[in-house]
Amino acid sequence: MNLSTALVALDLSPAEEPMTGCLGELLDWGVRKLVLAHVIRVGYVEGAGYGHEEEHAAWLERRAAPLREAGFEVAVRIRDSGDPAAELLQLAREEGAGLVVIGSRSHSLVHDLFLGSVAREVIRKASIPVLLERIEPTGEATEKRCRVVCRNKLQRVLVVTDLSPAAEAAVEAGAYLAGRSGGADLLAVLPEKELAADTGLRRKTLEALERYLARIRDAGGDGRAIVEAGDPAQSIARIADSAYSLLVVGKHGRNWIESMVIGSTAMAVSERARIPVLVVPGR
Structure with missing residues (x-):
């Protein structure tokens, strides 16, 4: 993985500051x-920030200054578009x-469109x-009083895989991060039927996961294989929230993974998990 440059999408609300x-x-x-x-956002109805580019x-x-002091090279970019998600990816x-x-x-902050529909489109x-x-x-569920779940995301990583070829990229990402962290566990959730x-x-699933774990060990990390029976969304969120600092999921595995990640159902892992989620597209 080449993560030397990261684009950070910000909507400039009070919730973004932390x-x-x-x-x-x-x-x-x-x-x-x-x-x-x-x-x-521009279009039929101009966004609230239109015409305030210098202020933004x-x-x-101001947010870039401490990041530069921390050792990052930081660039600031402001664009206007009728399709913010497409503009961010461009x-x-x-x-x-x-x-x-x-x-x-x-869900208590559903009034904000940027971090709802735009995040899902991204x-x-x-x-x-x-x-x-x-x-x-x-405190009160308002935009002005928010905190980010800020923790050492590499403390313990959980990688979800359905063992499909399309999920390989998520396993590779997990191996990359495991070499920089305390390790990564692999989870497969199978329907009870x-x-x-x-x-x-x-x-057979445990054996397949053990083969994947060899990549994590080769990268310098450790980990274990977990096979869970039940509803995928509920099981993944429950296990991720129990002991992990980061959840890694593939975007183009079986349909249940793809649909959950993009938030097209109420069972979406990205909405249920209480920890950061890294969504990795398949090749």
């Missing part, structure tokens, strides 16, 4: 350049970014990994 304080740990991911980006640039520059391509970082708010259309940072309300119909399925 998120920038979590970016320093991306140095441990191999990120050396950050592109702080804000897209002003100043806001971004900017990521122009900057040579290997990662997009965007906030993901809880995930759906992205051809590079997308890191969803959790932003949660504190499949396990009941094939008594050897759990054993």
Whole structure:
């Protein structure tokens, strides 16, 4: 993985401010350049930020200063577009970014459109990994009182795979991060009916996961294989929240993974998990 440059999508709301304080740990991911980006929505109804570009640039520059002191090269970019998600991804391509970082708010903050529909569109259309940072309300559930779930995301990584060829990229990302972290575990969730119909399925799945674990060990990490029976979304969120600091999922595995990640159902892992989620597109 080449994560030397990361594009950070910001909407300049009060909830975004604490998120920038979590970016320093991306140095441990191999990120050396950050592109702080804000897209002003234009169209039939102009976005609230239209005509305030200088003010927004100043806001971004204030957030860039401590990041430069931390050792990052930081660029600030402001665009306007009727399709913010497409504009962010175009900017990521122009900057040579290997990662997009965007906030993901809880359901209590559904009034914000940028971190709802735009975040999902970024995930759906992205051809590079997308890191969803959790932003949660504190105190009263208002936009002005938020905190980001800021922690050492590499402390313990959980990689979800359905063992399909398209999920290989997520395993590779997990191996890359495991070499820089305390390790990574691999999780496969199987429907109970499949396990009941094939008594050897759990054993075969564990064997396949063990082969994947060899990549993690080769990268310098450790880990274990986990096979869970039940509803995928519920199982993944429950296990991820129990002991992990980062969840890595593939975007183009079986349909249940793709649909959950892009938030097309209420069972979406990106909405259920209380920890950051790294969404990795398949090849």
